[in-house]
Each structure stands twice: as structure tokens, then as C-alpha cells.
Amino acid sequence: MLARIKRWLGLAKPDDDQSKLEEAARKKAEEQKKLEEQKLQESESYKPTQKTEESSQEVENVAEKPRIGYFHLSGCTGDVMSLSENYDILSELLTNMVDIVYGQTLVDVWWDDENPMPEMDLALVEGSVCLQDEHSLHELKELRKKATYVAAFGSCAKNGCFTRFSRGGQQAQPKHESFVPLSDLVKVDLAIPGCPASPEIIAKTVVALINGDLDYLQPMMDVAACNQNCGCDLQTNIVNKALCTGCGTCAMVCPTRALTINEGRPECNKARCIKCGSCYTHCPRSWFPEARIKQDLGL
Amino acid sequence: MVLGTYKNAVSARATDKAIQKVSQDGGIVTALLSYALEEKIIEGAVVAGPSETPWKPEPLVALTSDEIISAAGTKYTFSPNVWALKEAVRSYGLEKVGTVAIPCQLQGIRKTQSYPFATRFVADKIKLIVGIFCMENFPYASLQTLINEKLNSSLSLTEKMDIGKGKFWSYTQDEELALPLKDTHGYEQAGCNICKDYTAELSDVSTGSVGSADGWSTVLTRTDAGESIFTKAVDAGIIETKDIADVKPGLPLLEKLSNSKKTKADAEIKSRIELGLPVPF
Numbered sequence: 234m235l236a237r238i239k240r241w242l243g244l245a246k247p248d249d250d251q252s253k254l255e256e257a258a259r260k261k262a263e264e265q266k267k268l269e270e271q272k273l274q275e276s277e278s279y280k281p282t283q284k285t286e287e288s289s290q291e292v293e294n295v296a297e298k299p300r301i302g303y304f305h306l307s308g309c310t311g312d313v314m315s316l317s318e319n320y321d322i323l324s325e326l327l328t329n330m331v332d333i334v335y336g337q338t339l340v341d342v343w344w345d346d347e348n349p350m351p352e353m354d355l356a357l358v359e360g361s362v363c364l365q366d367e368h369s370l371h372e373l374k375e376l377r378k379k380a381t382y383v384a385a386f387g388s389c390a391k392n393g394c395f396t397r398f399s400r401g402g403q404q405a406q407p408k409h410e411s412f413v414p415l416s417d418l419v420k421v422d423l424a425i426p427g428c429p430a431s432p433e434i435i436a437k438t439v440v441a442l443i444n445g446d447l448d449y450l451q452p453m454m455d456v457a458a459c460n461q462n463c464g465c466d467l468q469t470n471i472v473n474k475a476l477c478t479g480c481g482t483c484a485m486v487c488p489t490r491a492l493t494i495n496e497g498r499p500e501c502n503k504a505r506c507i508k509c510g511s512c513y514t515h516c517p518r519s520w521f522p523e524a525r526i527k528q529d530l531g532l
Numbered sequence: 533m534v535l536g537t538y539k540n541a542v543s544a545r546a547t548d549k550a551i552q553k554v555s556q557d558g559g560i561v562t563a564l565l566s567y568a569l570e571e572k573i574i575e576g577a578v579v580a581g582p583s584e585t586p587w588k589p590e591p592l593v594a595l596t597s598d599e600i601i602s603a604a605g606t607k608y609t610f611s612p613n614v615w616a617l618k619e620a621v622r623s624y625g626l627e628k629v630g631t632v633a634i635p636c637q638l639q640g641i642r643k644t645q646s647y648p649f650a651t652r653f654v655a656d657k658i659k660l661i662v663g664i665f666c667m668e669n670f671p672y673a674s675l676q677t678l679i680n681e682k683l684n685s686s687l688s689l690t691e692k693m694d695i696g697k698g699k700f701w702s703y704t705q706d707e708e709l710a711l712p713l714k715d716t717h718g719y720e721q722a723g724c725n726i727c728k729d730y731t732a733e734l735s736d737v738s739t740g741s742v743g744s745a746d747g748w749s750t751v752l753t754r755t756d757a758g759e760s761i762f763t764k765a766v767d768a769g770i771i772e773t774k775d776i777a778d779v780k781p782g783l784p785l786l787e788k789l790s791n792s793k794k795t796k797a798d799a800e801i802k803s804r805i806e807l808g809l810p811v812p813f
Contacts, residue, residue, distance in 0.1 A: 315652065427650035434649050452647060474809055478669065478723040481591070481612025482640030486650045497610030497671055497721070511650035517639035518723070521812040526642045526734060530755055532537040 299354040299442050302335030303386075304376055306369050307396055307412055308360025311429040312387035313338050316357075318432040331439060335376075344375065355442055356380035357425075361389045361396040362418055364411040370418070377419040384438070385415050385424040385457060388509035392460040394428055395507045414460040423453040426462075428488050428509035452522055462510025464491055464501030466519075472498055476518035483512035534790045536733025538752040539759045541783060542773040543744040544766075554604040556694070558749030560739040560771065561632050561662045562604045566597040567765045568660050574630035577660075578620050579603035580611035586687045587679075588672055591616035593624050603632075606664075608693055609672045614640045621654050630660040635729035638663055642734045660761060663732025665740025665750075665786075667695070667724075667793060674719035678702075683709045696741060726804065726811055728797040730790040737762050743786040744779055750786060 303313055313336075317323060327333060333340045334351045344350040356376045362369050377383055388394035393414045401410025415421050425438055441449040464487070471477045479497030491505035492512055499512070513519050535541075545558030551566075552559055565577045581592025581603045589611035594600045614637050620629045633641060641658060648655040670678070679685050679693075683702055694701040699710040732738035736758030743750035751773075753759040765771045776782055801811050 318652070425649065427652075429652070431648045431650060431652035433652070433655065434647065437648075470810070475722040475804075476726070476810070476812070478636035478721065478727070479610040479612055480637040480640040481615030482637075482644065484612060484615040485618045485640075485654070486644065488650060494610070494612040494615055496673075497612070509650070514649050515640070515644055515647075515651070517636065517643050518812050521639060522643065522646055523813060526646050527537070529646050530642065530734065532734070532754060 298330065298332050299439070300332045300334045300352070301439070302351070302353040302356045302376065302380060303333065303339050304335070304356055304358040304372060305337060306358060306360035306373065306390070306415075307363050307366075308387060308389050310338060310359070312357075312359045312425075312427075312435075315387075315427075315429040315432050316435045319436045322436065326436070326439065330443060344372065350375050350379045353380050355382045355384060355439075357384050357386040358390050358415055359386045361393050361412040361414055363409050364413060365406070365409045373415065373419055382422040382442075383415070383419065384453075385421045385426075387430050388426050388428040388462070388511070390415050391421075391424040391426045391457070392462040392508065392510050394509045397508045416457060416460045421457045423450055424457040425453060426456060426510050426514045428507065428511065449525065452520060455520065456514060459510075462513055463508045464499075464503065464506035464512055466510070466513035467492075467499045467501065467516065470513065471516055471518050478518070480517065482515050482517060486511045486515040534787050534794070535731050535752060535783070536729070536738075536754065538738075538754045540753045540762075541776045542751050543748050543776050543779040543782075544739075544751045544771050544773040545748045547769060547772050551601060551604065552747070554601060556604070556606040556692075557741040558739070558744065558747065558751075559604065560737075560749045560751055561664065562600055563770050564662050564737060564761065564765055565594075565600050565630050565632065565660070567768065567770045568630050568761055569594075569597060569600065571761075571764070572628075573761060574628045574659050575626045576620055576624060577630040577632070578613045578616045579632055580607060580613060585672075587675060587690065587693070591619075593620045593626075595624070605692065606694070608670050608695070609675050610669065613637055617641070617658060618651070618654055621657050627657055628659045629657050630662070631658065632662050632664060633732070633735065634664055634666040634669065635727060635732050635734070636666075636723070638732055638734040639729070660737075660757065661735050663735025663738035665731050665738065665742060666727075667730060667789070668720035668727075669724055670716075670720055674716075674721075677719060678711060678716060682711055682715060685709055694741075725800045726797050726813070728794045728813065730793040731786065740786075742789055743776065743782050748774070748779075750776065750783075 334353050335342050337343050362373055385391040389396055391414055396412035399412045401407055425434055467483055477498055481494050483499050484492040484494050489505045489507055491502045493500050544560055546563035551562050555562055568574045576593055576595045577600055579592050579594050579600055580589035583590035587607055589607040591611055591613045593616055613631055620626045644651045645655040679687050679690060679702055685702055689704045690702050692703040698713050700713060700716050702709045736755045737753050739749045739751045753762045766773055804811050
């Protein structure tokens with residue numbers, strides 16, 4: 234079973250001479266990251282950069298065990314529950330594949346005056362940020378310093394999602410009214426949208442990180458810059474731009490059934506839409522990872 | 533590769549007379565999905581089933597061969613089958629789902645498999661996708677115009693529609709009507725104009741009429757899963773095949789049409805980029 238799942242995730246077989254490979258992988262990953270960062274700064278567009286070269290990293294690279302931190306800001310814990318729903322590979326993942334170095338839910342480690350926040354390769358940050366909550370702001374600023382990659386984990390962190398509707402006036406903190414996605418405040422390297430993000434995409438992301446497969450993560454780096462999602466994206470960015478073919482993918486992925494397809498076009502019931510951005514993320518006409526799909530299918 | 537990656541190409545048809553009677557061409561989609569269902573390779577299939585409005589398909593989660601057969605025949609307008617895949621997995625509890633898809637639907641499904649952001653436990657349950665060749669698709673209102681106004685017929689009297697040999701054909705019980713394809717241009721949906729995939733390049737098995745004789749289909753097996761099930765169906769006598777090399781017009785015509793779709797799409801993509809519009813491929 235584990236072997237099957239690992240194959241599905243594109244996990245490479247461990248090599249005997251790991252240390253050399255690790256070193257090479259790490260260097261390569263660092264170089265690539267710099268490149269990606271440059272790219273990201275150059276273009277804040279939502280559309281991924283066209284890639285023509287196939288990545289061979291997947292088989293070559295087995296990076297060191299990544300150190301992962303899990304941060305819980307104004308979220309519902311749904312995304313980390315989703316992580317834990319990788320049932321049969323979870324223990325393998327947590328024991329042998331990654332080190333969870335920070336988190337109040339998965340491990341009993343958090344930052345205070347006595348315990349400095351550890352360095353980490355990836356910070357999975359769930360939830361949006363309440364501007365009136367000083368602790369959240371501090372934690373976010375600190376984790377940005379300590380983490381190589383900051384991932385907006387789930388739609389609240391990426392684009393606000395449900396917390397976009399917050400407006401304060403409730404006990405016991407009536408002043409807590411403003412919630413913003415992470416990228417309003419710090420640089421976000423990659424986003425894993427979804428409400429919640431699926432167990433599969435979390436596993437695939439972690440595996441790509443382990444393999445130094447930045448090619449796979451590229452679309453997630455590209456979507457990190459876009460934090461204004463809503464069901465109406467489909468109308469303004471797809472239908473209005475002569476891109477829609479009525480395939481129905483958006484309606485399939487909508488978690489609240491806010492989307493229906495009427496006469497071959499998406500129709501968003503805005504009273505149901507929670508602004509998670511899943512529809513636009515999944516639309517094959519918003520961005521299309523053709524090379525990766527063919528690789529995954531063996532075509 | 534103008535036809536995408538494939539393992540084998542043949543000309544084929546379903547041997548079942550009941551399927552031959554209702555199918556658009558060789559009945560390959562119907563036969564393969566029914567066979568997969570009987571062999572328990574899938575537990576159900578999302579197909580473009582009938583609705584109360586003539587020639588307006590509705591996605592149907594088919595659990596029996598009869599239901600699959602009820603969806604036979606091409607409808608030249610939208611059936612958002614991908615939408616119903618989640619329904620098949622969630623409401624019907626299917627663990628192994630098959631479906632039929634045109635190229636854009638395949639793109640949506642395959643993207644969710646490679647990047648399953650918001651599709652928890654759906655993408656990996658899709659076990660068989662039979663792709664159909666697609667040059668373009670029409671809004672329902674376009675079909676009304678073509679049939680009612682241009683051919684002076686009616687959708688409720690129409691028994692079959694077909695695009696082939698440069699014409700859009702409509703058959704009623706006692707009439708055969710033809711419209712030159714150039715008269716249908718301008719009625720296809722705009723989203724089709726940038727599509728470069730004619731032969732459903734991301735399917736497990738793809739099939740369509742072009743290349744083979746009437747009553748037969750051209751079949752391209754692509755993935756391991758697709759190749760395996762098609763071979764089993766042939767061995768079981770569900771599908772009969774002919775070597776595509778012996779068939780006229782055969783693959784050269786398919787390649788020609790595929791090339792022409794790609795060339796036209798490239799030109800449209802170029803002009804959209806010049807206008808400053810976004811294009812995903």
C-alpha cells in the first residue's frame with residue numbers, strides 16, 4: 234500500500250549514497266529558489282510561467298528531511314486535519330520523511346519568550362491574520378524570518394476565504410474585525426488553496442519539497458500572488474475573456490455548491506460562495522500544467 | 533506529435549447489435565464503459581444522458597449498461613460531465629468511476645488529478661476516461677439556429693446529427709438535411725477557438741469517427757490502463773477491430789484535421805495575445 238501511494242506521489246527510491254545527493258539537491262534547490270524568487274518579483278501575474286524543460290529532479294533528488302512548522306492563525310484547523318487524513322502514509326510521513334519542528338496541534342512546540350522559534354524549511358500557515366490581534370502579527374513576522382518557504386496553507390491564508398466576511402462587533406473582542414490574507418503583510422512563497430486543501434495536495438507538496446521538485450511547486454508559487462479570489466473570477470477572468478468551454482470543473486470543485494452550470498456557463502450563487510478561490514484555481518483555462526499532466530499520465 | 537502520445541491505433545466497432553443501433557459511429561464509448569462496468573473495473577460512469585429538452589444533454593451517473601446505452605449518440609452542445617464526477621463519488625459513493633470526455637473536460641479532470649487542490653478523494657477515483665475527438669462545440673441556442681432556421685427543421689423531429697465530409701448533417705425520420713460547415717462557423721463557442729486538442733490527447737482511450745468507415749470508429753489507446761481495458765474488450769469479443777493501415781481514409785485524414793485545429797488555434801492564440809488577452813496555453 235505504502236509503495237503504491239509513494240509511486241502515486243512520485244516519490245523517488247532512496248539511493249545508497251544519500252549524502253552526496255542531498256548536498257547536490259540542496260544546492261540545486263537553493264539556486265532554483267533564487268531564480269524563482271527573481272521571477273516572482275518580476276511578474277506578479279497569476280498565470281504560471283511557461284515551462285518547456287522537463288524536470289529530471291524528481292528521480293535525482295532526495296533532499297534532507299525537511300523541517301516543517303505548522304502555524305495556526307485565524308483558521309479552523311480544517312487544513313491540518315486534511316493533512317492528517319493522509320491516513321496510511323501519515324505515520325511514515327511524520328516519522329521518516331519530515332520533521333515537524335513547530336506547531337500546537339501536531340506537536341507540542343510553540344514560541345514564547347523562553348523558547349525561540351526554530352529555523353525551518355517550510356512554514357505551513359493556516360488561517361488569515363487578524364489585524365487587531367497583536368500575537369498573530371508577531372508570530373507571522375517571526376515565522377517569515379525563520380522559514381525558507383512560507384506557504385499559505387488553505388484558502389483563508391491564501392485569500393481570506395470565509396474570514397473575508399468578518400466585520401467585528403462580537404463578544405469577547407468586538408474590535409477584532411479585520412482579517413487579511415498572509416500576502417497582504419508578508420511575502421508568501423507558495424499557496425495551497427482549497428477549503429480545505431485536499432490531503433492529496435498536501436502530501437504532493439511535501440513530497441515535491443523532499444524531492445527538490447520546484448517544477449511541481451511552480452503553479453503554487455504563481456498563485457501565491459493572487460489573493461482576491463471569489464466565484465465571480467469565473468465570470469470576469471474566464472467567461473469575459475472568451476475562455477470558458479463549459480466543462481464543469483469549477484462546479485465540481487466548489488465546496489459549497491455555490492456554482493452551477495447553466496447553458497454551458499458557470500453561475501455563481503454569491504450568497505453561498507465563501508470566496509475560497511477553488512473554482513478559478515481548478516479551471517483548466519486559468520492556468521494549465523500540460524507538461525506535468527503528461528508526465529503523470531506517462532504520455 | 534499531431535495525434536498526441538498513443539500506443540495503438542485501430543479502426544473498431546462494438547459487436548453488440550443493440551449498441552450499433554443507437555451509437556453515433558462504432559459505439560466504442562458505450563461498449564467500453566459497459567464492458568468496464570460489467571468487469572467491475574468501474575462501478576459507474578458519468579455520461580451525457582438525455583434530458584427533457586431535445587438534444588440538450590444532462591450529465592448522468594450511470595450504474596447499469598442500459599443507462600450507459602441511453603446516453604449513446606453525439607449531442608453537439610454542452611454536457612458538464614466533470615461537474616457530476618463529484619456527485620458520483622460523494623452521493624453515489626462510487627470508488628471507481630469511468631467517464632466520457634471531450635478534450636476540454638479532460639483538461640479539467642487531468643488538472644485536478646495532478647493538482648488536486650480542492651478535490652479531496654475525488655481525483656484518484658477516476659479510473660477510466662474515454663475521450664472523444666472534438667473539433668468544436670456549440671451553445672444550445674446555436675443548435676436551434678442551425679436546425680430550426682438554417683435547415684428549416686426542428687430539434688424535436690431530429691433523430692441524429694453528424695458532422696462529416698465537410699457538412700453538418702441532420703436526420704429526421706424521412707429526411708436527410710445538410711448544411712455546409714462554413715455556415716456553422718460563427719456559431720461555435722468562442723472558448724473552442726484556442727483549443728489545440730482534437731483527438732482527446734489526455735484520455736485513456738480516445739475515439740471518433742474521422743479516419744474510419746461509416747459505422748466504425750478510429751481508436752487510439754494511450755495510457756496503460758486504457759490499452760489494457762481495450763485489449764480485454766477486444767479479446768472478449770465486445771469490440772472488433774481492423775488494422776487502421778488497411779482502412780480509408782485512415783490516419784492521414786485524422787492527422788490533417790488535427791493539424792488544422794492546432795494551426796487555427798495557434799493563430800487565434802497569437803491574435804489574443806496581441807490584444808493583451810490571457811491565454812492558458
